[in-house]
Amino acid sequence: MFVRAALFVVLLVVTSLVLAADDTQGIKVNAVVHSVTADKINVSHEMIPELGWPPMTMDMAVAPGVDVGAIPTETPVELELIKGNDGIYQVGNVSAAQ
Ligand SMILES: [Cu+2]
Numbered sequence: 001m002f003v004r005a006a007l008f009v010v011l012l013v014v015t016s017l018v019l020a021a022d023d024t025q026g027i028k029v030n031a032v033v034h035s036v037t038a039d040k041i042n043v044s045h046e047m048i049p050e051l052g053w054p055p056m057t058m059d060m061a062v063a064p065g066v067d068v069g070a071i072p073t074e075t076p077v078e079l080e081l082i083k084g085n086d087g088i089y090q091v092g093n094v095s096a097a098q
Pocket of ligand 1: 045053055056057058
């Protein structure tokens with residue numbers, strides 16, 4: 001009985017660690033940024049299989065702490081998408097295309 005309960009707790013901890021890692025790791029996608037405002041970018045991104053998203057041009061919110069002034073436009077970049085507290089994906093990082 002105790003062993004079974006202990007195993008259950010271990011399973012819960014492992015599951016939550018995996019989910020947490022998934023949330024913080026982010027999803028990488030190649031893109032081109034067209035314009036930048038204080039908290040949003042307009043971007044054309046490639047297909048994102050992890051989310052089932054086709055290639056598209058869209059506005060995306062930028063996570064707090066990202067220096068939007070440093071984001072280059074009209075050149076290939078790699079976006080890292082992270083899920084915000086509202087459950088909507090936002091741009092957590094922009095780096096030079098790999
Ligand atoms: Cu999109």
